[in-house]
Amino acid sequence: MTTTLTPPEARAGKGAEPPAASTRRRDLLRRLGPFGFLSPTLVLLIILMVTPIVMVIGYSLMDRVITAPESNFVGFENYGEVLTDPVFMVAVRNTVFFAGASVIAHFVIGMGFALMLNSPMLGHRTKAIFRTVYILPWLFTIAIVAVLWRMLLSPNGIVNYLTETFGLSSGTVEWLSDPSLALPAVTFINIWSGYPFFMVSLLAGLQGISKDLYEAALIDRAGPVKQFFHVTIPQLKPIIISMALLDFIWTTQQFALIWMTTGGGPINRTEMLSTYTYKLAFATYDFSVASAAAVIVLVxxxxxAYLYVRHQKARD
Amino acid sequence: MSATTVDAAGVPTREQVVRRHKAKKAALIAALVVCAAFPAAPIVWMLSSSFKTNGEIFAYPPRLVTSNFSFDAYVAILTDPEKLRFFFNSYLIAGAVTVLTLAVAVLAAYAFSRFEFPGKRLINVVVISVQAVPPITLLIPYFGLVVALGLYNTYPGLILTYMVFTLPYAIIMMTGYFNTLPRELDEAVKVDGGRPITALFRVLLPISVPGMVSVGVYTFMIAWNEYLFALTLTRTNDMRTVPIGIQLLMGQHAYEWNQMMAMSVLGSIPVLVLFLFFQRYFIGGMSAGAVKA
Known part of the structure; x- marks a missing residue:
């Protein structure tokens, strides 16, 4: 079969060339070959990754970049400005809370749902239907999630109707504009939209745990709770750590959700590193200081990412 | 609990075991149904609101289906050329990003999967770390670059910059897929004097359709959902994509919630359809990131 797949010109060329030159050319081709395949990727990485990072570091060390025709080298002045800005510190705290709470909740909810969906009692069809329903939030664009929850959480919205009906709140609660509720509210929205990612990975992990381990646990008379903590969790630990790190990295970068629900307000209560940097650049047009903030976020x-890569390598 | 250690009365009959199993199963399904409200209720409400008149959205008490059930909001969106343009832009950009990403990623994945070369580990680490670079960090220099290259407010500007998100995933997933295919397949071509590229196109690609579908679906979804670059690197409404279009609806002086929900439903259909058709590949792709990166 493979012989018929070889193009005739390749076979003709093989015999026509003198063996020495052919070997040398072949050798060179073999060594350069991989770079031929990689060249589009390398070009794109240089344009889209290396150049911009060099540029943003350059910008961060100069003043009045992009907006003025000439700019001067100012050393670490822009960094000083960012690091002494009280709003920056607020943004760091908010981002850590937002990402930390999201990751923990994603794990707890994702694990709970994955355990239920993994039950051997469920038929193949039932399982598939429920799994689809439970993945749904992850399939909606974050801009749509933001608009949807603005409607649900609006003062006259369904959430207020339900909390009032069940006596959990009185009057109209301004979930997204009350300074003490805005951060928990956006965090809740992010929890809703992001848990399926954790759930799917945990479900795949659960399916990979050998039945023998549970049988051994049963012989040791371990109940479901003991089995969970002594078999399930240790077996899933590598997946849990990977997912938690990835989720934390991505959640700290969340922009659209905050921008479309609270815009960082009220009074910076939901300001994140991403919205803080964005505003510096595209609301106040201070691209130099914004670049310094962007480099801090990058670091x-x-x-x-280093922790993630190291953890991945340790697993291999 | 073996029968010998328990007295006769304590031994559950077969019937009891079956009944207990059925009760457990019923309890599990009941729990799954109750918990399903968490993901599903907001979406059901989105759907329901898209069929209401704007006045009914916040009516008291709220009702799932109102007497004025209508498709008016959908008609309003689908007959407005400006809004149709958002959809056209999103399909065009996401489609182009998917095709280009696949083309570039297949070549790179082939190199990673089948060759040893100097710098392989370094390039691999770079590709993995690129996924963690914050979009906000890239946005400022991209803004400068895109303006300087005359790509501001154009399709190529968005298509090119989106590839920074899609390419790393695509390469990692595609390399993983190629690694599952036996090397003997392409070795045989090389033994016959065929060039590596022949092995890739004639042998590997035809049997890699599932892997490419998985990568393609994922790429399309990332491009369809992108918000930050679309917001910043375009200016005029004829270049906006669906996520920005929805935000523009929100910025208008009177909130047309029913239209916003109708547009949200329409904007979610492509990804939902892809998911339903390619669920297997989708889930494989989602967990590939964590189970084996």
Missing amino acids: LSMIL
Whole structure:
């Protein structure tokens, strides 16, 4: 079968060339070959990754970039401005709360649903139907999630109607504009939209755990709770750590959800590193200071990414 | 609990075991149905609101189906050329990003999967770490670059920048897929004097359709959902995509909630359809990120 797939010109060329030159050319081709396949990727990585990062670091060390025709080198002045800005510190705190609470809730909810969906009592069809329903929030674009929850959480919305009917609140609650509720509210929306990602990975992990481990646990008379903590959790630990790190990295970068629900308000109560940097650049047009903030965000993300890559390598 | 250690009265009959199993199963299904309200109720409400008149959206008490059930909001969206343009832009950009990403990623994945070369580990680490670079960090230099290259407010500007998100995933997923295919297949072509590219196009690609579908679906979804770059790198309404279009609806002086919900439903259909058709690949792709990156 493979012989018929070989193009005739390749076979003709093989015999026509003198063996020495052919070997040398072949050798060179073999060594350069992989780079031929990689060249589009490398070009794109240079244009889309290396150049912009060099540029943003450059911008962060100069003043009045992009907006003025000439700019001067100012050293770390822009970094000083960002790090001494009280709003920046608020943004760091909010981002850590937002991402930390989201990751923990994604894990707890994702695990609960994955355990239910993994039950051997469910038929194949039933399982597939419920799994689809439970994945739904993840399939909606974040811009749509934001608009939907603005409607649900609006003062006259369905959430207020339900909480009032069940006596949980009185009067109209301004979920997204009350300073003490806005951050928990956007975090809740993010929990709703993001848990399926965790759930699907945990479900795949659960299916990979050997039945023998549970049988051994049964012989040791371990109940469901003991089995969960002594078999399930240790077996899933690598997946849980990977997912938690990835989820934390991505959640700290969330922009659209905040921008479309609260815009960082009220009075910076939901300001995140992403919205803070965006406003510096595209609301106040201070691209130099914004670049310094962007580089700080990059460094923080790279530290997390380093932990992730190291953890992945340890698993292999 | 073996029968010998328990007295006769304590041994459950077969009938009791079956009954207990049925009760457990019923309890599990009941729990699944109750919990399904968490993901599903907001979506049901979105759907229901898209069929209401704007005045009924916040009516007291709220009703799932109102007497004025109508498709008016959908008609309003689908007959407005400006809004149709948002959809056209989103399909065009997401489609182009998917095709280009697949083309570039297949070549790179082939190199990663089948060759040893200097710098392989380094390039691999770069590709993985690119996924963690915050979009907000890239946005400022992209803005400068895109304006300088004359790509501001154009399709190529968005298509090119979106590839920074889609390419790393696509390469990692595609490499993983190629690694599952036996090397003997392409080795045989090379033994016959065929070039590596022949092995890729004649042998590997035809049997990699499932892997490419998985990568393609995922890429399309990332491009369809993108918000930050679309917001910043375009200016005029004829270049806006669906996520920005929905936001524009929200910025208008009077909130047309029913139209916003109708547009949300319409804007969710492509990804939902892809998911229903390619669920298997989708889930494989989702968990590939974590189970084996």
